[in-house]
Every structure is written in C-alpha cells, then in structure tokens.
Amino acid sequence: MKHNRRSLPLTALLLVLLMLVQSVTVFAAPGGKSSGSSVSYSGASTISSATTASGQNYASTTAEQNALLVSGGTSTLTNPTVTKTGSPSGSSDNYDFYGTNAAVLVYNGATLNITGGSITTDANYANAVFAYGTGVVNISDATIQTSARNSGGVMVTGGGTLTANNLTVTTSGNSAAAIRSDRGGGTLTVNGGSYTSSGTGSPAIYSTADITVNDATLVSTASEGVVVEGKNAVTLNNVTLTDTNTTHNGKSTTDKNIFLYQSMSGDASVGTSTFTASDSTITTNRGDTFYVTNTTAAIYLTDNTIINNDGDFLRAEAAAWGSSGSNGGLVTMTLNDQDVSGDIVLDSISTLDLRLTDDSDYVGTINGENTAQSVTLTLDADSTVTLTGDSYVTALSNADTANSNIYLNGYRLYVNGTAVSANTAAATIDDDADDTDTDDDADDDSATTFRDVASSAYYYDAVYWAAENGVTAGTSSTTFSPDAVCTRAQIVTFLWRAAGSPTVTGSNPFTDVASGSYYADAVLWAVRNGITAGTSATTFRPDAVCTRAQAMTFLYRAFGGTASGAANPFTDVASGSYYADAVLWAVNKGVTLGTGGTSFRPDAVCTRAQIVTFLWRCDELD
Numbered sequence: 001m002k003h004n005r006r007s008l009p010l011t012a013l014l015l016v017l018l019m020l021v022q023s024v025t026v027f028a029a030p031g032g033k034s035s036g037s038s039v040s041y042s043g044a045s046t047i048s049s050a051t052t053a054s055g056q057n058y059a060s061t062t063a064e065q066n067a068l069l070v071s072g073g074t075s076t077l078t079n080p081t082v083t084k085t086g087s088p089s090g091s092s093d094n095y096d097f098y099g100t101n102a103a104v105l106v107y108n109g110a111t112l113n114i115t116g117g118s119i120t121t122d123a124n125y126a127n128a129v130f131a132y133g134t135g136v137v138n139i140s141d142a143t144i145q146t147s148a149r150n151s152g153g154v155m156v157t158g159g160g161t162l163t164a165n166n167l168t169v170t171t172s173g174n175s176a177a178a179i180r181s182d183r184g185g186g187t188l189t190v191n192g193g194s195y196t197s198s199g200t201g202s203p204a205i206y207s208t209a210d211i212t213v214n215d216a217t218l219v220s221t222a223s224e225g226v227v228v229e230g231k232n233a234v235t236l237n238n239v240t241l242t243d244t245n246t247t248h249n250g251k252s253t254t255d256k257n258i259f260l261y262q263s264m265s266g267d268a269s270v271g272t273s274t275f276t277a278s279d280s281t282i283t284t285n286r287g288d289t290f291y292v293t294n295t296t297a298a299i300y301l302t303d304n305t306i307i308n309n310d311g312d313f314l315r316a317e318a319a320a321w322g323s324s325g326s327n328g329g330l331v332t333m334t335l336n337d338q339d340v341s342g343d344i345v346l347d348s349i350s351t352l353d354l355r356l357t358d359d360s361d362y363v364g365t366i367n368g369e370n371t372a373q374s375v376t377l378t379l380d381a382d383s384t385v386t387l388t389g390d391s392y393v394t395a396l397s398n399a400d401t402a403n404s405n406i407y408l409n410g411y412r413l414y415v416n417g418t419a420v421s422a423n424t425a426a427a428t429i430d431d432d433a434d435d436t437d438t439d440d441d442a443d444d445d446s447a448t449t450f451r452d453v454a455s456s457a458y459y460y461d462a463v464y465w466a467a468e469n470g471v472t473a474g475t476s477s478t479t480f481s482p483d484a485v486c487t488r489a490q491i492v493t494f495l496w497r498a499a500g501s502p503t504v505t506g507s508n509p510f511t512d513v514a515s516g517s518y519y520a521d522a523v524l525w526a527v528r529n530g531i532t533a534g535t536s537a538t539t540f541r542p543d544a545v546c547t548r549a550q551a552m553t554f555l556y557r558a559f560g561g562t563a564s565g566a567a568n569p570f571t572d573v574a575s576g577s578y579y580a581d582a583v584l585w586a587v588n589k590g591v592t593l594g595t596g597g598t599s600f601r602p603d604a605v606c607t608r609a610q611i612v613t614f615l616w617r618c619d620e621l622d
Contacts, residue, residue: 039094039098039100040100041066041069041071041098041100041105041107042062042064042065042066042069042100043060043065043066043067043068043069043105044058044059044060044062044065044066044067044068044069045058045067045068045069046068046069046070046071047068047069047070047071047072047073047075047110047112048070048071048072048073048110049072049073050073050074050075051073051075051076051077052075052076052077053075053076053077053078053080054077054078054079055078055079055080055081056077056080056081057080057081057082057083058080058081058082058083058103058104059082059083059084060083060084060085060086060103061085061086062086063086063087063088063089063101063123064086064088064094064095064100064101065086065100065101066084066099066100066101066102066103066104066105067082067083067084067103067104068080068082068103068104068105069105070104070105070106070107070110070112070135071107071108071110072108072109072110073110073111074110074111074112074113075110075111075112075113076113076114076115077112077113077114077115077117078114078115078116078117079115079116079117080114080116080117080118080119081117081118082103082104082117082118082119082120082128083103083119083120083121084101084102084103084119084120084121084122084123084126084128085121085122085123085126086101086123086126087101087123087124087125087126087148088101088124088125091125093183095124095125095150096125096150096157096182096183097157097158097182097183097184098132098157098158099127099130099132099155099157101123101124101125101126101127102125102126102127102128102129102130102155103119103120103121103126103127103128103129103130104119104128104129104130104137105130105132105135106130106131106132106135106136106137106160107131107132107133107134107135107160108133108134108135109134109135110135110136111135111136111137111138112135112136112137112138112139113138113139114129114137114138114139114140114142115139115140115141115142116140116141116142117142117143118142118143118144118145119142119143119144119145120144120145120146121145121146121147121148121151122146122147122148123148123151124148124149124150124151124173125149125150125151126146126148126151127146127150127151127152127153127155127180128144128145128146128151128152128153128154128155128169129144129153129154129155129162129164130155130156130157130160131155131156131160131161131162131186131188132156132157132158132160133158133159133160133184134159134160135160135161136160136161136162137154137160137161137162137163138162138163138165139154139162139163139164139165139167140164140165140166140167141165141166141167142167142168143167143168143169144167144168144169144170145169145170145171146170146171146172146173146176147171147172147173148173148176149173149174149175149176149199150173150174150175150176151171151173151176152171152176152177152178152179152180152206153167153169153170153171153176153177153178153179153180153195153197154167154169154178154179154180154188154190155180155181155182155188156181156185156186156187156188156209157181157182157183157184157185157186157209158183158184158185158186159184159185159186160186160187161186161187161188162186162187162188162189163188163189163190163191164179164188164189164190164191164193165191165192165193166191166192166193167190167192167193167194167195168193168194169193169194169195169196170196170197170198171196171197171198171199171202172197172198172199173199173202174199174200174201174202174249175199175200175201175202175249176197176199176202177197177202177203177204177205177206177227178195178196178197178202178204178205178218179195179204179205179206179207179211179213179218180205180206181206181207181208181209181211181232182208182267183208183266183267183268184208185207185208185209185210185232185268186209186210187209187210188209188210188211188212189211189212189213189214190211190212190213190214190216191214191215191216192214192215192216193216193217194216194217194218194219195216195217195218195219196218196219196220196221197219197220197221197222197223198220198221198222199222199223200222200223200247200248200249201223201247201249201250202220202222202223203220203223203224203225203226203227203243203259204218204219204220204225204226204241204243205218205225205226205227205234206227206229207226207227207228207229207232207233207234208229208230208232208267208268209232210232210233211232211233211234211235212234212235212237213234213235213236213237213239214237214238214239215237215238215239216239216240217239217240218236218239218240218241218242219241219242219243220242220243220244220245221244221246222244222245222246222247223245223247223249224243224245224256224257224258224259225241225242225243225245225257225258225282225284226241226243226257226258226259226275227259227260227261228258228259228260228261228273228274228275228297229261229262229263229267229268229273230262230263230267230268230269230270230271230273230295231268231269231270231271231272231273232268232269232273232274233273233274233275233276234274234275234276235275235276235277236276236277236278236280236282237277237278237279237280238278238279238280239277239280239281240280240281240283240604241257241280241281241282241283242283242285243257243283243284243285243286244285244286245257245286245287246286251319251320251321252319252320253319253320254287254288254291254315254319255286255287255288255310255311256284256287256288256289256290256291256311256315257282257284257287257288257289257290257291258275258282258289258290258291259291260273260275260290260291260292260293260295260297260299260329261273261291261292261293261294261295261319261321262294262295262321262322263294263321264294264321264322270295271296272295272296272297272298273292273295273296273297273298274297274298274299274300275290275297275298275299275300276299276300276301277300277301277302277304278301278302278303278304279302279303279304280304280305281304281305281307281604281605282304282305282306282307283307283308283309283545283605284307284308284309284310284311285309285310286309286310286311287310287311288308288311288312288313288314288315289306289308289311289312289313289314289342290313290314290315290333291314291315291316292314292315292316292329292330292331292350293316293317293318293319293321293322293327293328293329294318294319294321294322294327294328294329295329295330296330296331297316297329297330297331297332298331298332298333298334299331299332299333299334300333300334300336301333301334301335301336301338301340302336302337302338303336303337303338303483304338304483305483305484305485305605305607306338306339306340306341306342307485307545307605308341308342309544309545311342312342312343312344312345313340313341313342313343313344313364314331314333314342314343314344314345314352315344315345315346316328316329316330316331316345316346316347316350316351316352317329317345317346317347317350318347318349318350325349326349327349328346328347328348328349328350328351328373329346329350329351330350330351331350331351331352331353332352332353332355333352333353333354333355334355334357335354335355335356335357335360335362335383336357336358336360337357337358337359337360338356338360338361339360339361339362339363339452339481339483339484340360340361340362340363340364341362341363341364341484342363342364343364343365343366343368343388343389344364344365344366344367345367345368345369346367346371346372346373346375347371347372348371348372348373349373350372350373351372351373351374351375352366352367352372352374352375352376353375353376353378354366354375354376354377354378355378355379356377356378356379356380356383356384356385357380357383358380358382358383359382359383359451359452360383360384361383361384361385361386361452361479361481362383362384362385362386363385363386363388364386364387364388364389365387365388365389365390365391365411366385366387366391366392366393367391367392367393368389368390368391368392370392370414372392372394374394374395375392375393375394375395376393376394376395376396376397377393377395377396377397377398378396378397378398379397379398379399379400379405379406380399381399381400381405382405382451383405384405384406384407384476384479385405385406385407385413386406386407386409386476387406387407387408387409387411387412387413388409388411389411390411390412390413390414391411391412391413391414392413392414393413393414393415393416394415394416395415395416396413396415396420402421403420403421403422403423404422404423405423406422406423407422407423407476408422408423408424450463450467450474450478450479450480451478451479452479452480452481452482453480453482457482457609458609458613459482459609459610459612459613461616462609462612462613462615462616462617463480463482463609463612465612465616465619466494466612466615466616469497469498470497470501471494471497471498471612471615472490472494472497472608472612480608480609481608482607482608482609483607483608483609484607484608485545485546485605485606485607485608486545486546486551486605486606486607486608486610486611487542487543487544487545487546488532488540488541488542488543488544488545488546488550489517489518489519489522489523489540489542489543490519490546490608490611491546491550491551491554491606491611492519492522492523492525492526492531492532492554493518493519493522494611494612494615495522495526495531495554495555495558495615496521496522496525496526497522498615498619499525499558501521502525503521504521504524504525504528506524506528508520508523508524509527509534509537509538510523510534510538510539510540511538511539512539512540512541512542513540513542517542519542523540523542526554526558529557529558530557531554531557531558532554532557545605545606546605546606546611547602547603547604547605547606548592548600548601548602548603548604548605548606548610549577549578549579549582549583549602549603550579550606551606551610551611551614552579552582552583552585552586552591552592552614553578553579553582555582555586555591555614555615555618556581556582556585556586557582558618559618559621561581561582561585561586561589562581562585567584568580568583568584569587569594569598570583570594570598570599570600571598571599572598572599572600572601572602573600573602577602579602583600583602586614589617589618589621590617591614591617591618592614
C-alpha cells in the first residue's frame with residue numbers, strides 16, 4: 001500500500017533552502033583538528049560550488065555574519081568589492097579561530113581565487129580574508145583595510161592555506177596583525193606587496209603557522225614587527241621590515257622587533273620557534289632586534305642588512321610567560337654571510353649557541369654581565385668577532401686555532417672563566433680618518449684588502465676609488481662592511497674627505513657632536529657650506545641612519561646640482577618635498593636610477609656600499 005507524501009507549500013520550501021544556504025554548522029575542536037565543538041557559519045552571500053564573477057559587491061552589516069562565505073568548489077572573483085561592518089556584542093573563540101565575523105571566509109575544501117578589488121572591514125573580529133581548515137585562498141593585486149580590534153588583514157587557522165600576491169594591506173585596530181594566524185595555524189605565503197599595522201598588539205606578522213614572505217615591505221608603527229609563538233615559523237626573503245615598538249600589549253613590558261615566545265594559552269604547540277631571514281633589511285627603531293622568552297628558538301640569518309637605532313641585537317630572558325625558573329630563552333642562532341652589530345644579553349636561565357659561518361662578522365658584547373646559563377660560540381676561519389666589551393662564553397670552537405679572527409679591541413673574551421688569547425690589533429669600528437690608506441699607486445689594488453668586497457660587486461670600483469682617495473678606510477683593516485648602514489656622521493665625513501678635507505673654522509652649534517670626534521670637522525664644514533643644517537638648531541644626530549632622500553640631498557648641495565626641469569619618474573617622490581630636486585638631479589646625472597620601475601624609496605636606509613657608489617659617480621661628473 002502506498003502512502004502519499006504531503007507537499008510543503010512553495011514559500012516554506014524556499015525558506016528552508018535559504019536557511020540551508022545562508023547558515024551552516026560545522027563541528028570542530030579549537031584549531032579545527034578534530035570534531036567536538038560546533039561552529040555555526042552564516043554568510044550574507046554564499047558560494048558552495050564553482051563560480052566565476054567580476055565586479056560584484058559583497059557586503060554584511062550583521063554581527064557574526066560573513067560578507068562572503070565560500071564552502072565548496074573552485075571559484076574565481078575579479079575586482080570584487082567586499083565590505084564588512086557589524087561587531088559582535090562580546091568575545092568568542094569562534095571569531096578568532098573560525099572566522100565567523102570575517103569579511104571573506106573560505107573553508108570545507110573550497111578554493112577561492114581573487115584578483116584585484118578591495119576588502120574593507122570596520123568591525124571588531126572582522127578579519128578581512130580568512131582561510132580555515134581545508135579552505136584555500138589565492139588573492140592577488142587587491143587592497144585590504146581593517147580598522148577595528150582583532151581584525152587582521154590576511155589570516156589562516158585550523159590548517160588553512162592562503163597565498164597573497166602584491167597586496168596592499170593596512171590595519172589600524174588593536175590585536176590586528178596585517179599578516180595573522182591563530183589556533184591550528186596553517187600555511188600562509190606572501191609574495192610582494194606592502195603590509196602595515198599601527199595598532200597596539202598588532203605586529204606586521206603574528207605567527208602560529210608556517211608563514212613565508214617574499215619581496216614585500218612590512219611596517220609596524222606601534223607593536224613588534226614579527227611575532228612567532230610556539231612551534232611555528234616565519235621566513236623572510238628579500239623583505240624590508242621596519243618596526244617602531246612604542247606600545248605594549250598584554251603581559252609585554254619590553255620594546256622589541258622580532259619576538260619569539262610561548263604564551264601557554266594553547267594557541268600554539270610547545271616546540272621550537274623558528275625565524276629565518278635572507279637578503280632582507282631589518283630596521284629596529286625602538287628596542288631589541290630579537291627578543292626570546294619561554295621558548296626554544298632557532299634563528300637563521302643570511303646576508304641581511306640589520307639596523308638597530310635604539311636597543312640590543314639579541315635579548316633572551318625570563319618574562320611574564322611560563323613557569324618561573326624554566327621560562328628563559330634557549331636560542332640557537334646561525335649567521336651565514338651575515339654582518340651583525342649590537343650586544344647580546346642573556347639572563348641566568350637562558351642559553352645561546354651562536355654560530356658564524358661563510359664570512360660572517362659580529363661586532364658587539366656577548367653576555368657582558370656574565371649572567372647566561374651557557375653560551376657556545378662557533379666560528380669558521382672566514383668569520384670574525386670584534387668585541388666592544390668584555391664577553392663571556394662557556395665554550396669556544398674556532399676553526400682559526402690562533403683566534404686571529406677574534407678582535408679583542410682592548411677587551412677580553414673569557415671562555416669558561418679564563419681569558420683567552422686572540423687578536424690584539426685594534427679593530428677600526430668607526431670610520432676614522434687616521435686609518436685611511438693614502439697610497440696613490442693604482443697598481444696596488446687597495447680594495448682587494450677588503451675581503452668582503454668582491455671584484456664582481458657593483459660597488460667594487462667605488463670602494464677602490466674611496467680607499468685610494470682617502471674617503472674611507474673601511475671598518476677594519478680587512479673589512480669594508482658594504483651592507484652596513486651608513487650614518488649621518490659617515491656621509492658628511494665621506495663628503496668632506498672627497499672635497500680634500502678642507503680646514504674649517506668656527507664654533508660647533510651641535511651639542512651631540514663631540515669636539516675631537518672623527519666627524520667634528522666634517523659636520524662643521526657641511527654646515528658652513530649649506531650641505532646640512534642638522535636635525536635641529538642644536539642637534540645633528542651623527543649616529544642616526546642616513547636615508548636615500550638625505551643622501552641625495554647632501555650630494556646635490558655638495559656638488560652644486562640643479563634639477564634642470566627634469567621629469568620625475570618616481571611615484572614615491574612627492575613634488576615639493578625637500579629632496580625632490582635632489583632626486584631629479586641625481587637621476588639626470590646618472591647618480592642613481594632608483595630601486596626599480598617607478599620607485600625610489602626615499603625613506604629606505606643607505607648602505608655604505610650605496611653611499612660610496614653615489615659619491616664616486618658624483619666625482620666622475622664633468
């Protein structure tokens with residue numbers, strides 16, 4: 001016997017279908033690794049199968065709702081406009097771990113490809129683009145802006161995968177990293193673009209994942225530059241990272257740029273925190289370059305320019321996280337073809353295994369207070385250490401058994417409590433005129449005395465010219481440090497020497513230019529000749545880094561340049577800026593071609609190699 005089924009009214013059927021499309025419940029444990037707790041997703045717009053669209057608008061003003069929820073298929077969106085407002089009334093793991101209030105959320109094995117367009121959020125917990133679990137996002141050439149707390153730019157959790165190409169990302173809320181991850185992590189790859197964060201607790205990168213950044217610009221104006229929590233990793237390749245840590249978040253009490261730690265919150269597995277950087281420029285304007293606490297850390301540095309304008313190079317110590325007595329930093333740091341300047345500070349429960357390989361140079365004080373639990377120092381024969389204070393290690397392994405590659409510089413190196421023999425020759429750390437080679441014999445290729453200046457390097461001829469003409473003697477008898485930052489004191493000294501070191505008279509207007517310093521006459525000469533007026537009526541800031549804009553301006557004034565109506569090829573050189581005419585003159589004269597395409601990067605720091613190259617080209621002008 002057959003039973004007839006009663007049909008649902010059409011309106012009721014449509015309502016059921018709409019609910020199925022707009023609201024989806026998934027079961028997941030925190031981090032998304034196994035089932036156990038439920039999360040309900042709701043999307044103002046949803047995609048559940050392969051879709052292609054161009055120029056579409058996606059918006060949500062409702063709390064705990066995604067503007068675009070993608071749960072299946074492989075979809076491609078071109079030039080979308082996504083906006084998200086609507087802040088949840090409270091806090092929930094669902095927002096940070098599962099993205100229930102994100103602008104764009106991709107999960108459940110779906111793949112979303114976005115090219116162009118914009119994603120803007122103005123709500124708490126409104127991360128812009130979120131890949132969760134088996135979700136995959138590929139986003140290129142888009143602009144992302146978030147303005148409220150807990151609202152990152154690009155984000156992965158629970159094993160999500162996200163690739164970002166040539167994005168412009170800015171975040172201004174607290175706890176809103178431009179590149180962000182949370183519990184369960186995932187894989188996040190960034191290629192090109194710029195990522196800027198300005199909120200408290202908002203580094204450029206916060207990693208509880210595997211994050212790789214290539215060829216991009218990272219800026220943090222208030223918080224750390226990079227944070228790696230627990231057993232996770234950040235890798236930077238050809239990246240410019242600039243950090244000014246002016247505010248502290250949560251338990252943090254110190255200024256720092258690259259922060260490796262374990263919070264014990266459960267958001268990251270306990271294990272080795274890894275940071276790797278190569279061919280990058282890392283600038284720290286406030287605090288320590290590296291800070292490690294309550295974790296084992298592995299740091300690998302290869303051929304970077306590392307600039308610290310304020311604090312120490314590395315600090316490992318106990319802080320507010322973990323259990324007292326076992327919450328120090330256990331650091332292994334490998335320098336490969338890497339120049340480093342700055343002190344290393346460790347407390348009594350912290351350790352360091354420092355390895356210098358492939359022509360690396362370290363200048364600073366290692367464990368100067370003799371407080372570390374242990375410090376192991378390993379050098380190959382081509383690497384050097386130059387001390388700036390008494391240093392203490394528990395073990396030394398040196399391929400140069402005579403320790404001639406360790407310059408004591410008037411200080412002592414203690415190994416397990418005993419001062420060891422090493423090179424007692426004075427190492428020239430400042431660019432001091434008294435050490436200048438003035439040999440005029442061109443056949444004596446003085447640049448080859450610098451083992452860090454390869455004959456194939458673009459700056460080889462410039463360094464040779466500078467050494468032959470008494471412009472610079474390098475940073476030691478055998479090193480020029482081409483990738484080291486050039487200071488304001490150094491550039492005016494180079495200019496003064498290139499001008500023949502003329503005698504200068506008059507009173508020094510600057511309180512921070514000591515009489516008798518190697519640069520005192522050069523600074524006074526530069527002021528008398530209108531090359532610089534200092535940074536104020538009474539300060540020159542001799543140790544501050546010299547930017548590309550400043551370098552061009554100094555050269556322009558020193559060589560009597562004029563812009564001559566030259567067209568401006570650079571989008572980042574504003575008409576009317578103090579350096580605009582100088583840049584145009586430099587381009588017109590072949591002193592510089594910029595940094596590629598339409599970019600000059602006026603605020604980027606100048607290296608010593610760049611400065612002597614610019615000066616050499618100026619000297620060649622008719």
